[in-house]
Amino acid sequence: MAHKWWQKAVVYQIYPMSFQDSNNDGIGDLPGITQRLDYLHQLGVDVLWLNPIYKSPNQDNGYDIADYRTINPQYGTMADFEELLAATHQRGMKLLMDLVVNHTSDQHAWFQESRKSKDNRYADYYIWRDPVDGHEPNNWRSAFSGPAWTYVPERGQYYLHLFAPGQPDLNWENPEVREAVFNIERFWLDKGVDGFRMDVINLISKPAGLPDVAGTPTAGTTLDFVADGPRLNEFLRQMNDEVLSHYDVMTVGEMPGSTPEDAIKYTGLDSHELNMVFQFQHVNLSPNPDVRLGKWNDQPVKLPELKVALNRWQKALDGKGWNSLYWNNHDQPRAVSRFGNDDPKYRVLAAKMLGTTLHMMQGTPYVYEGEELGMTNAHFTRIDQYEDLESLNIYREMVKQRKLVDGPTMLKYLANMSRDNARTPMQWDAGKNAGFTAGTPWYRLNTNYPEINVDAALKDQTSVFYHYQKLIKLRHQSDLIQYGTFEELDPLDEQVYAYRRHYQGQTLLVMSNFTDQVVQRDSGQQKADELLISNYPDDQGTTLRPYESKVYLFK
Known part of the structure; x- marks a missing residue:
């Protein structure tokens, strides 16, 4: 191919x-x-x-x-x-x-028309359902907290939003x-x-x-x-x-x-x-x-x-x-x-x-x-240092409303996982x-x-x-990196991530120490033809220093 x-x-x-x-x-x-x-x-x-x-x-x-x-x-x-x-x-x-x-968005012209009535051109562009016993049509939850349904009085119906209420889901069943x-x-x-x-x-x-x-x-x-x-x-x-x-x-x-x-x-x-x-x-x-x-x-x-x-x-x-x-x-x-x-x-x-x-x-x-x-x-x-909708909603829900965790604990979770970590300038x-x-x-x-x-x-x-x-230059130059098959090594090793790649008679050995410890690992690297890339200035063979990563080529 x-x-x-x-x-x-x-x-x-x-x-x-x-x-x-x-x-x-x-x-x-x-x-x-x-x-x-x-x-x-x-x-x-x-x-x-x-x-x-x-x-x-x-x-x-x-x-x-x-x-x-x-x-x-x-x-x-x-x-x-x-x-x-x-x-x-x-x-x-x-x-x-x-x-x-x-x-x-709920500000899109399609939705603005759709919400007005059940019989306009855009009425079926979104997913609308009647209330069930005065409540939401089903028990689905939004990715950003709360039910996945919002009621619109003009239509007397709920619309589906798997994310925020301002993000109504399109009806792909409609051609x-x-x-x-x-x-x-x-x-x-x-x-x-x-x-x-x-x-x-x-x-x-x-x-x-x-x-x-x-x-x-x-x-x-x-x-x-x-x-x-x-x-x-x-x-x-x-x-x-x-x-x-x-x-x-x-x-x-x-x-x-x-x-x-x-x-x-x-x-x-x-x-x-x-x-x-x-x-x-x-x-x-x-x-x-x-x-x-x-x-x-x-x-x-x-x-x-x-x-x-x-x-x-x-x-x-x-x-x-x-x-x-x-x-x-x-x-x-x-x-x-x-x-x-x-x-x-x-x-x-x-x-x-x-x-x-x-x-x-x-x-x-x-x-x-x-x-x-x-x-x-x-x-x-x-x-108050966060701005992401998901982070603010989950803090309010878990700390203020449901009281599942205390504020300091939830702040530790946000510091680890919030999307805002990626969005600073x-x-x-x-x-x-x-x-x-x-x-x-x-x-x-x-x-x-x-x-x-x-x-x-x-x-x-x-x-x-x-x-x-x-790394980018190596990929551009190497069919082995681009297309080689993958062989896992020592999947249960709790410190080192190692694997091989194979392509047309050549082999790549990748070894990465995910810890701050010095460890010893022998995956046959002593027989390699070339050390392609490493994050240390020298190679100590079977020794892997803290967070050391090295890639060997076998021709």
Whole structure:
């Protein structure tokens, strides 16, 4: 099978609000991204993925879209976008848009019409149901706390929102909705964008009849219950047949709750739907023992569990589908804080170790803004320091309403897991507001920006930035890294993550120490032909120092 361009690519994710402000209003914008393209080109990435930049009331930071064909004025104009797209292409990079079509904003014209009556053109664009005994139509819970239904007196009905009340779910059973979505995709592809990251795309087909979730439903069990519905394959195939297959594009579907077997159905190398999925198995590790608290916890991830999660996908998709490789994104805490160690003594080593472990696997790696610097969690200590809807809602529900935990405990959980950890502004230099803006930043900066920033990284040849640059270059040069099969080693080892890759007679050995201890491991590295990359200046053979990661080539 011919290899595709996206199988060789490395993607850089940009959260536009926090990347670079060009007009000093405190909010990152499109001209700001254009200003920084040379930096991204120097890093070596191939594709830029922009979080949503469409017109939005920003109840969920742009994932509530009010107009799919209009740029949010806080980010600039359509002319600014077209300039960014052209400048990206001039540097040989591609641009991926974030497509949110499981739901819209409640400010979208479709919903504004739909809510008025049961017999207008848009009446069936959303999922409406009559009350049952004066209550919600079923027991589903919203991902952002509370019931997944909101009542509208004008219609005398409830509408479904798997996320915030301001994010009503579209009714994909309606062929007019599907055609409207396909027209939005054509609009952007005809402008020259190179594909889409599709938000929670495996939620678009709901279970027939919308039955109750068994037991006591939570946000998590509701999403798992709704995910991968009966017509998902059909809807994605239609999207591909009518739109995607007519363009040379890259598509990645965010699919909470999906298994490798699901992913092969939707993204198999022989199927005709999407190119790859974002799965959540590894980032959903260490949930709270109290299921009512879901992901909110402050416990470290156990390495054997992490290996089970990542190795499962490496083995299952090999030769059948394609992995997306990521540690963090706009919805996840900073990787070096969660999976590594952000103590200044170990941060650089741990950040390089995590990058090496992931980038040597089979799949398309994603780098989230600031990851290439080893940016850390913000370590906030007060609830008024948070702005994310999910974080504020869960604090109110668990501490104030249900009293399941006390305030200080919940703040520890937020410091570990809140999405806000990823959304602090990008750290460009040690000057005012880290070089992000000369105005007042829309959100507070991480206090460690004087030490951790682009300016410092570019001046230090041993920085995390140059390590990532080398990882990206190695991938571009090596068929073994791109396509090799995956062999797990010592899955129960609680300290070292080791694996091999094999391709056309060559072997890669990857060894990563996930601890601050010195350990001894012999995986035959003494017989290697070459040490490809390491995060220490020398190689001590079977000795692995704290957070040491090294990659050997056997020719």
